[in-house]
Amino acid sequence: MKIKVNKKNTVITLFLLMILFFSSSAVIAAENLELEEAVKLLIEENRTLKNARQDIDNAEKDEELAVRSYFPTLDLQSSYTKFDEGQQLPLGGYGPDENYSTSISLTQPIWMGGKVSMQKEIAAYGLEIARTEYEKTVEDQIFSLIQAYYGVLQAEGMVEIRQEALDIVNEHLRVVKNNLEAGIAIRRDLLQSQIEQRNAEEELTAARNNLKIARRRLAQLLNYEAQYSVEKPKTEFDFSLDQDQLFKTAVENDPQLMILELNKEIVKLNQKLEGQYYRPNVSLNGSYDWQGEEFMDEKSWSMTLGVNVPLYDGGKGGINADKQENELQKLANNRQDLLENLNIEVEDSILTVKENAEKIDLEILSLENAAENLEIANKSYEAGVASNTDVIDAQSTYNQAKISLLQSEYEYDIERFRTLYKSGRLKEYFGDVVNNEK
Numbered sequence: 001m002k003i004k005v006n007k008k009n010t011v012i013t014l015f016l017l018m019i020l021f022f023s024s025s026a027v028i029a030a031e032n033l034e035l036e037e038a039v040k041l042l043i044e045e046n047r048t049l050k051n052a053r054q055d056i057d058n059a060e061k062d063e064e065l066a067v068r069s070y071f072p073t074l075d076l077q078s079s080y081t082k083f084d085e086g087q088q089l090p091l092g093g094y095g096p097d098e099n100y101s102t103s104i105s106l107t108q109p110i111w112m113g114g115k116v117s118m119q120k121e122i123a124a125y126g127l128e129i130a131r132t133e134y135e136k137t138v139e140d141q142i143f144s145l146i147q148a149y150y151g152v153l154q155a156e157g158m159v160e161i162r163q164e165a166l167d168i169v170n171e172h173l174r175v176v177k178n179n180l181e182a183g184i185a186i187r188r189d190l191l192q193s194q195i196e197q198r199n200a201e202e203e204l205t206a207a208r209n210n211l212k213i214a215r216r217r218l219a220q221l222l223n224y225e226a227q228y229s230v231e232k233p234k235t236e237f238d239f240s241l242d243q244d245q246l247f248k249t250a251v252e253n254d255p256q257l258m259i260l261e262l263n264k265e266i267v268k269l270n271q272k273l274e275g276q277y278y279r280p281n282v283s284l285n286g287s288y289d290w291q292g293e294e295f296m297d298e299k300s301w302s303m304t305l306g307v308n309v310p311l312y313d314g315g316k317g318g319i320n321a322d323k324q325e326n327e328l329q330k331l332a333n334n335r336q337d338l339l340e341n342l343n344i345e346v347e348d349s350i351l352t353v354k355e356n357a358e359k360i361d362l363e364i365l366s367l368e369n370a371a372e373n374l375e376i377a378n379k380s381y382e383a384g385v386a387s388n389t390d391v392i393d394a395q396s397t398y399n400q401a402k403i404s405l406l407q408s409e410y411e412y413d414i415e416r417f418r419t420l421y422k423s424g425r426l427k428e429y430f431g432d433v434v435n436n437e438k
Contacts, residue, residue, distance in 0.1 A: 038149055047223060052137045052138075055130045059129070072108040074104070078101065102289065104288050125263075125266045129263070139426050141221070143426060153232055154406060158210065159211050165200050166201060172378065173196075176190050177190065247343050251342065255424070264328065267324050267331065274320045281307070288300075356408055367402060370394070371401075374394040
């Protein structure tokens with residue numbers, strides 16, 4: 001018995017199988033990116049953190065350069081001169097009309113008035129500043145990551161809400177059409193519902209676009225190109241919302257305060273360095289020279305011990321010392337402002353956490369009421385005792401209640417992370433992920 005094969009159906013089947021295969025591959029390729037894994041990626045791949053690590057490397061080189069001020073320098077100089085006529089000799093006559101000159105010189109600093117040791121100390125403080133700046137950048141970037149991560153979660157939630165809103169509108173539109181055919185609804189109801197359907201479709205499209213942008217922002221922060229999915233992290237916070245305790249922790253951990261103290265020490269050293277102006281510099285210079293009408297002809301050497309004692313600098317040293325004193329006052333003012341701002345930010349974060357915790361309870365109650373109100377409006381419309389406008393208003397209230405609850409839940413988590421951020425404990429929260437960054 002021969003079996004007749006429909007080539008057209010076979011091609012369609014293969015095409016559908018290919019679509020299913022590639023769709024499955026895309027799903028498989030999408031990696032589940034948990035928050036801790038995202039933090040690990042951030043530490044490794046974030047370009048801002050890479051730049052901060054380069055700053056540390058440069059600061060280490062600056063410290064090495066300060067030490068190398070004691071190292072000797074070696075120079076080679078060579079020249080060739082051609083005269084129009086031979087050089088006139090003191091006793092008459094003319095010498096050769098060309099001259100070669102070559103010199104190798106070595107200069108060894110012996111004492112530089114104590115400036116090098118202070119410059120080395122300044123460079124060491126600069127290195128500590130670079131390291132502290134890096135710690136600050138880590139905290140900043142982790143909090144930016146948390147905001148971006150929750151931004152994706154919230155955008156996904158918005159897509160689900162907008163999809164549900166469209167489903168609700170479509171279902172109501174079906175009811176309106178049935179009622180219109182049965183003669184128990186008016187055409188105005190149909191037009192209203194069709195407008196709501198188009199609005200719901202536009203809002204769903206906007207939500208999907210926002211999700212796409214949120215995903216790109218997170219990927220850019222992580223320098224990450226692979227497909228990924230996210231999930232809401234299980235957060236466990238063990239900090240107290242006592243303002244005095246949190247402020248004390250924030251002061252202990254705040255990198256900007258540490259940087260101010262390090263800059264204060266640098267200013268003091270610069271001030272001291274200005275006072276070293278009148279100290280002598282001692283150096284040893286040796287040279288070996290060749291000069292004559294032929295290259296490397298007549299040889300000679302010399303050794304010089306030089307002492308340089310600055311006597312007067314036009315009063316610039318005193319003026320620069322006064323400038324350093326002004327810098328110290330500025331640092332003191334900046335520190336006071338920083339402490340006051342830190343205290344305000346800690347208080348603001350605590351109040352916002354408490355406010356969002358209370359808001360979640362209210363939003364849950366509002367959503368329950370809105371869902372019940374929507375159900376009543378739908379049934380009342382079907383029974384002919386409510387208007388189409390009542391249903392549309394109930395749909396809008398329900399959608400807004402879901403959005404408000406979604407925003408409150410994510411804002412609550414973000415604000416708790418912000419409290420950790422303001423108290424300098426984000427790195428501590430993520431523990432080994434950050435501690436094993438290098």
